[in-house]
Amino acid sequence: GENVEQHPSTLSVQEGDSAVIKCTYSDSASNYFPWYKQELGKRPQLIIDIRSNVGEKKDQRIAVTLNKTAKHFSLHITETQPEDSAVYFCAAINSGNTPLVFGKGTRLSVIA
Amino acid sequence: NAGVTQTPKFHILKTGQSMTLQCAQDMNHGYLSWYRQDPGMGLRRIHYSVAAGITDKGEVPDGYNVSRSNTEDFPLRLESAAPSQTSVYFCASNDRTYNEQFFGPGTRLTVL
Numbered sequence: 180g181e182n183v184e185q186h187p188s189t190l191s192v193q194e195g196d197s198a199v200i201k202c203t204y205s206d207s208a209s210n211y212f213p214w215y216k217q218e219l220g221k222r223p224q225l226i227i228d229i230r231s232n233v234g235e236k237k238d239q240r241i242a243v244t245l246n247k248t249a250k251h252f253s254l255h256i257t258e259t260q261p262e263d264s265a266v267y268f269c270a271a272i273n274s275g276n277t278p279l280v281f282g283k284g285t286r287l288s289v290i291a
Numbered sequence: 292n293a294g295v296t297q298t299p300k301f302h303i304l305k306t307g308q309s310m311t312l313q314c315a316q317d318m319n320h321g322y323l324s325w326y327r328q329d330p331g332m333g334l335r336r337i338h339y340s341v342a343a344g345i346t347d348k349g350e351v352p353d354g355y356n357v358s359r360s361n362t363e364d365f366p367l368r369l370e371s372a373a374p375s376q377t378s379v380y381f382c383a384s385n386d387r388t389y390n391e392q393f394f395g396p397g398t399r400l401t402v403l
Contacts, residue, residue, distance in 0.1 A: 188331075211390045222381060222394040223334070268334065272390055278324055278349070279385075279392055283333035 181206040185282025200285045202269035203251040209271040217266045259289045295395035304372045312367040314382030323365040327378040372402045
């Protein structure tokens, strides 16, 4: 089955700097790659996703890139703000009767 | 739409006691999953269901039972609680064709 590795487990950046979180997956048939943000004490919520027919997707300050050959995808946050501080989870799925597989999460701290 | 609801929000159990965590969704989603979240361990799937009457084990199913008698509800049963089951439990639903998972607010369970 699918296995998703996520790095780093913790990341601290200065406000205004960029943050990058990387994930690798094992199943070459996986075709959907979402990113979830979980603020302290809250539920995880989808912030951006990408499908395998696209190499990059942007939404304001966040972007996700996908390299299917290397089987890795990354989350990029530019101009970080204190409210970006949270735990971020990547996930992968081969659409069908299989569930999403999550990485173990990255705790991002943005220092003002 | 209320989305995904979970009850209770908090609960304290004694070792050996039983309880049922409730999960309900009103989005007509086919897929429902139960996760537990422990510090540093990310989101680990306990059980999932792709449709009413169909359930399957996730990564950490031992000590937990589920049933799915209809589309809306997916209760998680702890028959004999153990301190190792102290965790935050999330229920999540998604539609098969659009894979975003919607999480419930979570249940914080403590087993003494």
